[in-house]
Amino acid sequence: MQxxxxxxxxxxxxxPEIIIKALLDQVFTDLSHEVQVVGDVxxxxxxxxxxxxxxxxxxxxxxxxxxxxxxxxxxxxxxxxLDVDSIHYGQPDTSCGxxxxxxxxxxxxxxxHASAAGIVTCPINKAAINAxxxxxxxxTELLAERCGVDKVVMMLAGERLKVCLVTTHLAHRDVPSxxxxxxxxxxLRITSRAFQQQFGIAKPRLAVLALNPHASEEGLFGDEEExxxxxxxxxxxAEGITADGPHSADTLFxxxxxxxxxxxxxxxxxxxLIPLKxxxxxxxxxxxxxxxxIRTSVDHGTAYDxxxxxxxxxxxxxxxxxxxxxxxxxRKL
Ligand SMILES: NC(=O)c1ccc[n+]([C@@H]2O[C@H](COP(=O)([O-])OP(=O)(O)OC[C@H]3O[C@@H](n4cnc5c(N)ncnc54)[C@H](O)[C@@H]3O)[C@@H](O)[C@H]2O)c1
Ligand SMILES: N[C@H](C(=O)O)[C@H](O)COP(=O)(O)O
Numbered sequence: 430m431q432x433x434x435x436x437x438x439x440x441x442x443x444x445p446e447i448i449i450k451a452l453l454d455q456v457f458t459d460l461s462h463e464v465q466v467v468g469d470v471x472x473x474x475x476x477x478x479x480x481x482x483x484x485x486x487x488x489x490x491x492x493x494x495x496x497x498x499x500x501x502x503x504x505x506x507x508x509x510x511l512d513v514d515s516i517h518y519g520q521p522d523t524s525c526g527x528x529x530x531x532x533x534x535x536x537x538x539x540x541x542h543a544s545a546a547g548i549v550t551c552p553i554n555k556a557a558i559n560a561x562x563x564x565x566x567x568x569t570e571l572l573a574e575r576c577g578v579d580k581v582v583m584m585l586a587g588e589r590l591k592v593c594l595v596t597t598h599l600a601h602r603d604v605p606s607x608x609x610x611x612x613x614x615x616x617l618r619i620t621s622r623a624f625q626q627q628f629g630i631a632k633p634r635l636a637v638l639a640l641n642p643h644a645s646e647e648g649l650f651g652d653e654e655e656x657x658x659x660x661x662x663x664x665x666x667a668e669g670i671t672a673d674g675p676h677s678a679d680t681l682f683x684x685x686x687x688x689x690x691x692x693x694x695x696x697x698x699x700x701x702l703i704p705l706k707x708x709x710x711x712x713x714x715x716x717x718x719x720x721x722x723i724r725t726s727v728d729h730g731t732a733y734d735x736x737x738x739x740x741x742x743x744x745x746x747x748x749x750x751x752x753x754x755x756x757x758x759x760r761k762l
Contacts, residue, residue, distance in 0.1 A: 437468025438551030442731025443741040445476035470507040519733035526561030540722035547723030566598035581719040587709030592701030613661035619719040637674030
């Protein structure tokens with residue numbers, strides 16, 4: 430069985446320590462897929478000290494190590510040679526920015542060449558990867574580009590609520606001009622197909638949100654609902670997709686969490702991620718739908734205020750690993 434690759438994320442964030450914590454808590458041994466880390470063996474070894482552990486490092490091959498703590502061990506594809514004495518929690522430099530982007534690119538490459546089952550990502554700092562010359566607003570867009578896909582969907586998934594975004598990382602003032610009937614229709618198609626093929630829901634029920642308050646109150650404040658969103662829903666319905674709306678965003682979530690829908694299609698990042706993280710910050714998973722490879726992620730960021738303390742919660746990491754494993758198993762069926 431091919432391994433799941435877990436990218437370490439920002440070397441100065443909480444990524445390294447949640448990986449070590451997961452290893453010490455035997456999280457990886459509870460999975461049927463082997464988990465291998467793509468990161469920096471010295472940074473991980475350094476992070477072990479946060480938990481008063483000393484890691485033994487064994488070189489297996491070029492850039493391939495085993496990191497051992499007593500009976501627990503972890504294979505590490507060590508793709509950077511950062512100097513742990515010159516990097517500091519919460520302060521990424523250009524070498525860290527380059528390293529975190531390299532980890533993702535290496536993992537994508539392995540998946541595209543069918544030598545890994547999927548990718549689970551720890552958080553990156555978007556400003557740091559951009560400063561290092563990788564002009565992407567996040568993993569999602571980097572993954573889409575490297576996999577040669579025009580449109581993907583960012584879904585954040587918790588037990589009670591799943592939100593899928595039509596637009597992702599962009600300024601609020603740019604949202605209306607980036608919304609189009611085609612973008613919404615593609616989001617509905619990708620989401621519906623992913624639920625059917627990857628999550629085993631034959632007829633996913635999708636709620637589509639409005640952009641404006643009260644779905645624009647019949648055009649009183651805005652016309653995106655009439656001109657863009659409603660036609661996209663109609664086109665999706667004509668293709669057999671179970672979608673309805675546009676729904677007022679302020680009330681729809683109440684019904685969605687009671688089980689009326691499998692997912693909520695949101696027009697912009699915070700429209701969906703505020704309710705999602707309010708309910709599920711500890712245990713939600715970020716999944717990229719529409720890729721030819723499997724990618725899940727923790728739902729939280731680099732948490733610089735916690736980095737180096739060992740206090741970060743690993744529940745979202747555990748959920749992201751479990752979901753990647755479930756997606757890999759479904760793919761085999
Ligand atoms: N998947 C990703 O790569 C990803 C996701 C979200 C944010 N980010 C990036 O992370 C950076 C910081 O973003 P932010 O401050 O908006 O969000 P954040 O999630 O890093 O932090 C928000 C708050 O939540 C706390 N927190 C985060 N993770 C936690 C955990 N595992 N356990 C306990 N508390 C936790 C933090 O201490 C902080 O108080 C930004 O550069 C952002 O772009 C990356
Ligand atoms: N939008 C995500 C969130 O707030 O949790 C996050 O920034 C991660 O995005 P990528 O997976 O594209 O890095």
